Amino acid sequence: MLAAVVLLTVNIGARAGVSEELDSLISVAEKSPELKRCRVYNEISWLMRNSDPELGLHYGKEALAIAIRVSDYNEMARAYSFIGVCHRNMARYSEAFDSYNQGLEVAVAHNLRDQEAYLLVDLGNLYIYHGDYTRAKKELTEAAKIAEEINEQSILGFCHLNLGRVELGLGNYMESELHLKMSLKIRKESHAEAASIAVVKKYLGDLAGRQGQYQKALDYYKDATSGEGVLTDLGLLSGIYENMTKAYIHLGKYDEAQQYAEKCLEKSEEMGMSTNVNRAYRLLGTVYEKKGDYKTAIEKYDVVLAYSDTIMQKETSARLANMEYRLDKMRKEREIEMMLKEKELRNSYFLSLGIFLVMLLGLAVLLISRNVQMRRVNRVLESQKAEISNQKDMLERQNEDLDRQRTKLIAQKKEITDSIEYARRIQYALLPNTDFLKRYFRDGFVFYKPRDVVSGDFYWMFDDEKYFAMIAADCTGHGVPGALMSMLGISALNEIVVRNGERKSADVMNKLREEVKKLLHQDPNDDTTPQDGMDAALVIIDKRTHTLDFSGAYLSLLCIRGEEQITLDSVHNPVGVFIKEVPFTSESLKLEKGDKIYLSSDGYPSQFGGPRNKKLKQSGFVSEIIKNSGLSMKEQGIEIERYLTKWMGDNAQTDDVLVIGVEV
Numbered sequence: 144m145l146a147a148v149v150l151l152t153v154n155i156g157a158r159a160g161v162s163e164e165l166d167s168l169i170s171v172a173e174k175s176p177e178l179k180r181c182r183v184y185n186e187i188s189w190l191m192r193n194s195d196p197e198l199g200l201h202y203g204k205e206a207l208a209i210a211i212r213v214s215d216y217n218e219m220a221r222a223y224s225f226i227g228v229c230h231r232n233m234a235r236y237s238e239a240f241d242s243y244n245q246g247l248e249v250a251v252a253h254n255l256r257d258q259e260a261y262l263l264v265d266l267g268n269l270y271i272y273h274g275d276y277t278r279a280k281k282e283l284t285e286a287a288k289i290a291e292e293i294n295e296q297s298i299l300g301f302c303h304l305n306l307g308r309v310e311l312g313l314g315n316y317m318e319s320e321l322h323l324k325m326s327l328k329i330r331k332e333s334h335a336e337a338a339s340i341a342v343v344k345k346y347l348g349d350l351a352g353r354q355g356q357y358q359k360a361l362d363y364y365k366d367a368t369s370g371e372g373v374l375t376d377l378g379l380l381s382g383i384y385e386n387m388t389k390a391y392i393h394l395g396k397y398d399e400a401q402q403y404a405e406k407c408l409e410k411s412e413e414m415g416m417s418t419n420v421n422r423a424y425r426l427l428g429t430v431y432e433k434k435g436d437y438k439t440a441i442e443k444y445d446v447v448l449a450y451s452d453t454i455m456q457k458e459t460s461a462r463l464a465n466m467e468y469r470l471d472k473m474r475k476e477r478e479i480e481m482m483l484k485e486k487e488l489r490n491s492y493f494l495s496l497g498i499f500l501v502m503l504l505g506l507a508v509l510l511i512s513r514n515v516q517m518r519r520v521n522r523v524l525e526s527q528k529a530e531i532s533n534q535k536d537m538l539e540r541q542n543e544d545l546d547r548q549r550t551k552l553i554a555q556k557k558e559i560t561d562s563i564e565y566a567r568r569i570q571y572a573l574l575p576n577t578d579f580l581k582r583y584f585r586d587g588f589v590f591y592k593p594r595d596v597v598s599g600d601f602y603w604m605f606d607d608e609k610y611f612a613m614i615a616a617d618c619t620g621h622g623v624p625g626a627l628m629s630m631l632g633i634s635a636l637n638e639i640v641v642r643n644g645e646r647k648s649a650d651v652m653n654k655l656r657e658e659v660k661k662l663l664h665q666d667p668n669d670d671t672t673p674q675d676g677m678d679a680a681l682v683i684i685d686k687r688t689h690t691l692d693f694s695g696a697y698l699s700l701l702c703i704r705g706e707e708q709i710t711l712d713s714v715h716n717p718v719g720v721f722i723k724e725v726p727f728t729s730e731s732l733k734l735e736k737g738d739k740i741y742l743s744s745d746g747y748p749s750q751f752g753g754p755r756n757k758k759l760k761q762s763g764f765v766s767e768i769i770k771n772s773g774l775s776m777k778e779q780g781i782e783i784e785r786y787l788t789k790w791m792g793d794n795a796q797t798d799d800v801l802v803i804g805v806e807v
Contacts, residue, residue: 178215184202184206184222185225188203194376227242227246227269267283283309311353330343367383368383377411388403400430424446563597573601575603579606593621599628600616601801614742620675621799631662632718638658647692649728652679674720688733691731691734694730697713697714702741704735704738708765714728740805748763748764750787750800776804779804
């Protein structure tokens with residue numbers, strides 16, 4: 144076994160980036176007795192878990208085999224932990240989960256409290272990867288409790304780091320900052336290695352970026368990647384450079400954004416993971432698009448397609464080469480055949496000169512043969528004439544069939560058009576009248592402009608003695624598919640709010656998501672599941688306290704109160720299945736007389752037009768709202784429609800448009 148390890152070491156030693164520490168550990172392992180070798184193999188597994196997880200897995204399994212053989216339960220639990228981490232870094236989550244649980248069983252059975260805590264941290268980290276923050280928080284809280292009992296600061300630092308990631312994923316920014324800063328404090332006081340401190344600063348940067356504090360995020364990222372002993376984890380480095388690129392884009396510093404996007408690509412290529420490489424190219428494309436270099440942006444966007452095209456091009460080249468070889472071979476065979484025929488003709492000619500009688504006989508045979516051939520040709524011509532006549536008759540019949548099919552298609556088109564028009568009348572009948580807004584508000588408008596006959600955008604309202612509710616929603620797709628989704632949304636809202644009496648905006652949104660997933664049979668664990676859903680902005684107003692309760696899925700709320708602008712943000716999740724699903728949350732706003740509230744889909748900001756034929760964007764949309772906010776609601780609706788028409792010019796409408804404005 145040791146010889147195999149030495150051979151593997153020779154192969155690995157040729158790789159770039161293998162540290163002196165790895166070489167030293169391997170040298171120690173070769174000269175050590177079995178028990179010490181087990182511990183050294185575990186150290187190598189931990190050392191290589193990020194830079195070369197396949198190698199780390201190999202040494203972890205070697206350590207586990209020895210630990211089982213000598214009944215060293217502490218090293219056995221460590222080996223299970225490190226093997227699980229290597230599996231996790233290679234996206235083998237099922238194997239990682241099994242390995243962690245096997246290690247946890249060993250640690251609990253033999254009262255290895257520190258290893259039990261480490262393995263609970265491992266499990267919590269794995270749940271974070273899957274977006275299951277509830278289970279992650281449970282495992283990490285239990286690990287922190289054990290770490291405090293045994294006064295193990297290193298484990299406690301891991302617990303607070305990952306609890307900070309959990310709260311960040313849940314959108315609890317204050318709690319996230321408390322945990323991350325506690326982890327940073329513990330690691331600094333215990334003089335942890337610089338790379339461990341850099342990891343905490345990376346997630347503090349993520350937290351600042353999530354809150355829109357882009358310069359603060361950049362300061363954390365630069366601190367995490369500068370000086371000695373900084374991060375060597377290619378995945379974390381790639382993520383840092385990706386987030387630095389996005390921060391510089393938000394700050395409008397596109398040269399710096401390009402610099403870090405290229406670094407992100409470099410680290411992604413070192414990792415060798417195509418998904419990260421593709422994401423880095425998309426990021427570069429975005430940067431070049433922001434810089435106005437559309438040619439280069441398109442080139443970067445095309446790289447993703449180039450990956451899949453490469454194999455096809457190789458296969459096509461091979462087929463063309465094979466075809467050319469076959470044609471060349473056929474050409475050469477025909478040349479040889481013609482040469483042989485010419486030789487035969489020359490021999491016949493010379494032979495006929497010597498034998499006069501044979502020439503006469505040959506002439507007679509030739510005349511007879513030509514006569515026979517002419518008869519054969521005439522028969523073939525007659526047959527072809529008959530075939531042409533049959534083909535003519537068949538073409539005439541086909542033309543008649545085409546005429547009948549054309550008539551049928553025209554009828555079908557009219558039937559489909561009539562059906563879609565009827566669907567439009569049904570959809571408009573389900574939408575509330577604008578006067579419905581005046582049941583609570585002083586005045587209001589609804590600007591509703593489908594891209595096609597029917598729309599994937601819809602609005603819905605509800606009113607009783609105590610509450611007034613309304614929603615602006617943008618379903619997946621346009622036309623008939625989008626309209627069907629809008630019908631589903633209206634039906635589900637009637638069930639949740641009207642029949643079941645739900646009055647909390649976040650609860651309504653969470654139940655609406657579950658209803659959509661159930662009706663569309665969406666399974667978050669199935670890659671082939673339909674990704675249909677909707678973005679939405681929902682408000683529920685308590686008429687008694689005049690308090691607005693808001694919850695949104697990608698769509699936010701804008702309130703103009705005099706000179707003040709108030710924005711209520713949404714959760715970055717759709718109403719439907721999502722890879723990192725988090726619960727919807729709500730924000731409240733005490734309404735004052737004269738407040739002007741605006742909800743909209745993304746159709747208005749997404750429209751191309753203007754002097755440079757670019758998207759209007761959210762900033763342009765908000766600017767237009769603010770400019771007209773002093774007008775009456777009716778006049779605002781007219782101005783918003785007029786401006787969109789002017790902005791579009793000769794461009795076709797790209798999306799359904801929905802804007803709702805009301806005045807308290």
